[in-house]
Amino acid sequence: MDAAALVALLQQAVPDAAVEPSPSVDLQTTIYVPRDHVVALARVLRDAPELKFSFLAELTAADYWPREPRFEVVYVLVSIEHRLRLRMKVRLDGSDPHVATVSGIWPAANWLEREVWDLFGIAFDGHPDPRRLLMPEDWEGSPLRKDSPVQIRRPPHVAEPLQVTAEEFHQNVQRDRLSRRE
C-alpha cells in the first residue's frame, strides 16, 4: 500500500483529521497527523483489516529547537500481516508540549512514553503511570532537550537516611504502588 492510498483511507475513517504525507529517504511511508486525533487514528491503524498495524516498534521524539513547532513525536508502526511499515509523526509546540497517550491501544507504549516524558518533558495525557523512567526521580529538567546543557556539575546528592527500617521500606513500597494506580 502506498502513501496516497493510506492517507486516503485514514482520511475517510477520521474525516476531521488533516493527514499530511511527507517524503522519506528510507522508503518508509511517513505521515504527519494533527495532535488532537492521534488516538482516533491509532485505533484505525491498528484495527482496520487492510492495515493491522498491531505492532508498535518504536515511540520516540526529536527536539528541533529553536524552530517552532519545536517537538516531533514519532511512532514507528509495523504490520506483520501485510508487511507494511509506517512512520507517524505529530508536531508539538514548545510552550506546552502534550499529546494523548496511545498506551490504551498499544500497551508497549507505556514505558516508551515514560521515557519521552523523562528525557524531553513531553506530557502524555491520560498516561497510567506518568513517572520518570531512566533519570533519578528528583532530577530537574529534561536532558535530551537541545537547550539542556551537555555537561553540568552538581554537588552530590545523598538521600538521608541511608538505611531504612523494614517498616519504612514497606511504607515506601505502598506509596509507590498507590501512585501507580492513580
Next chain:
Amino acid sequence: MPEIRTETMTVNMGPQHPSTHGVLRLVIELDGETILSASPTIGYLHTGIEKTAEQKKWQQVIPLVERMDYLSAQSNSMAFCMSVEKLLGVDGAVPERVKNIRILLAELQRINSHLVWLGTHGMEVGAVSVMLYCFREREILLNINEMIAGFRLFPSYMRVGGLREDLPRGFHDAVRAFLDRMPGKLDEYEDLLTKNEIYLKRTQGVGVVSKEDAVAWSLVGPIARAAGVDYDVRKVFPYNGYETYDFDVPTQTTGDVYGRYQVRVAEMRESMKICRQALDRITPLGEYAIADPKITPPPKDRVYTEMEALIQHFLIYSQGFTVPAGEAYVPVEGPRGEQGFYIVSDGTNRPWRIKSRAPSLLACQALEKLIVGGLIADVIAVIGSIDVVMGDVDR
C-alpha cells in the same frame, strides 16, 4: 486457638543481584511463594549515550552504539551504518562483498550472544557446566573479532560506507574451523539440557506469553518467535541482501522459557548455515568500502605517498563528513530481535538526534506480565530467558 496473621511479603530484588544480568531492581509482592505483583525499576546504567552521540561526529558514534547492547556490537554498528548510508544515499553503492562480510559478522555475533545467553541461563537454573562449555566456544569468536579488528568485544570494524580495512590473512580458515567445530558442540549442549528432567521441570510452562500479548507488548526476536509470532526482519523486510540467503526462521508455539531455549538453539544452527553461505561468497581480498573519498578514508599506503590522499584522510578525521538533512530508520534483526537507529540529521557533520530501538527495554517492560502468578524461584529462569542486556535497556 490463636488467630493466624496472614499478610503479603514484599521482597526487594536487586539492583545488585548476580542473576539480573546487570542492574535491574524488582520489588516483588509475595503471597507465600506466589508472586502477586512485581515492579521493575531501571535506569541504574543510564549513561546518556544518545545525548553524548549528538556531540560527536558521525563516525565517532560507532564506538558508542556498540557499547549500548554490549553483546551485539556488530549488529548495532551495522544498523547504525546502514541508517547513515541510507541518509547519505550511498546504500546502493555498497559493494556486494561488504554486504556479505557484514552478514557473516552479524551472524557470528548472534551465535556469540546466544552462547552467552545459554551459558548464563543454564548456570542460573543449575547447570553450571553449560556455562563453561559455552564460554569455551565464545572464546573462539572473540579471537576472530580480535583478528579482524584488534578488539574482542567492541571491534568498531564496520564503518559508514563499508569496513575499516580488509579482512586479515587467515580469516577464512579461522571462521571455517569454528563452523566445523560448532555443530558437534551444540549437540553437546543439547545433550546436557534438551531432555534433562531437571531443566524441563524448571522451564516448561514457566513465564508463558501468548501470541497476542507478545505483539501487543512489542516483544520481538526469540521471545516472540517462541510464542508463535513469525516475525523476523531478515525475512519480512529483507535488508543487506538477506533475501539471497537460504535459511529458516525457527518458531515455537509454547511461549514459555523452554520454547525460547529451543528457538535460540535452532537459531544458532540457522546462523551457521548463513555463515557457511556467506563465507563461500567472500573472496579473501577485494573491495572493503565504497569508493567515495568524501566518506571513506583512502588506504594507508596511499596516504603516505599521495598528497590528495593525505588531504582526504586529514579532512575525514578532523571534520568528518556531512550528512544531508533528513531522517532514517533501518531495522535489522539483532540477537534480541528488531533493532535499529532512528537518526535525524540537520545537514552537518554531527547527528542531530539518535534513538536506539532497544528490544531489551520492551522485554524488561513485559517482565512483570511474565512473572506475576508464578513462583519466586521461577523469576530467575524468566529473567534469564528474556535475555535482557541492561546496557541496552538504560542506554
